Ligand SMILES: Nc1ncnc2c1ncn2[C@@H]1O[C@H](COP(=O)(O)OP(=O)(O)O)[C@@H](O)[C@H]1O
């Protein structure tokens with residue numbers, strides 16, 4: 524299965540290590556591919572260098588200068604995460620064209636739309652008992668880096684491997700009345716997701732997650748769940764359908 528691990532659920536070292544331990548425990552049952560972002564780490568590194576960037580439609584407008592910082596920040600995080608998970612190799616989407624992409628929209632700069640996943644390499648690593656930990660910087664047609672939203676990247680990997688996916692984030696799932704956790708939906712159909720986006724109760728960073736979940740299901744992933752990476756035990760429970768929000772076709 525694929526575990527997408529986002530920056531907002533890795534704000535402390537203890538939390539990051541706790542999630543890594545859960546991933547390590549889970550892979551006795553399921554081979555796991557970790558796909559990660561790192562929004563807060565990117566923000567910190569951009570600020571430290573005085574590089575400004577803005578979000579448009581949930582995506583970072585990525586200048587060549589920002590792209591360098593994004594890649595640097597995610598590469599470092601990638602090594603830390605793979606070390607935390609153990610028996611893992613940390614790779615970026617650029618390595619062996621694990622993620623190929625094209626420019627999504629020139630107005631967004633170096634932001635990528637995924638066009639291909641090197642599923643064969645991921646399967647080879649999994650077959651050798653190694654957990655791939657994949658950062659969301661893709662290989663562009665010109666050989667340069669493209670910045671892909673990590674949810675989108677993870678959904679594409681789940682689709683390519685025909686594997687289930689759990690998006691770990693900083694909320695328990697999709698709330699019908701954000702931020703009231705009592706309003707968490709146990710399941711959401713495609714129609715309900717579309718309604719949520721249109722009505723605005725699914726917003727911000729939740730939009731790429733639900734879209735990536737639907738995209739993964741369309742490409743053959745058997746399940747897609749959005750769940751909390753902030754509490755112990757949620758990952759295993761989410762795979763059993765006992766936590767988070769399961770997105771259904
Ligand atoms: N309906 C909703 N239910 C839950 N969270 C929502 C909803 N709509 C918007 N959000 C926002 O989405 C955020 C998760 O997305 P994001 O911050 O991008 O996380 P990550 O860094 O894990 O990818 C939540 O913290 C919340 O602010």
Ligand SMILES: CC(=O)N[C@@H](CCC(=O)OP(=O)(O)O)C(=O)O
Pocket residue numbers: 528529530531559560561562563565581582583593634635659670671672673674728
């Ligand atoms: C194009 C785009 O917006 N890329 C994201 C990639 C990181 C990411 O998605 O990280 P989280 O999963 O922590 O949000 C960015 O630059 O922030």
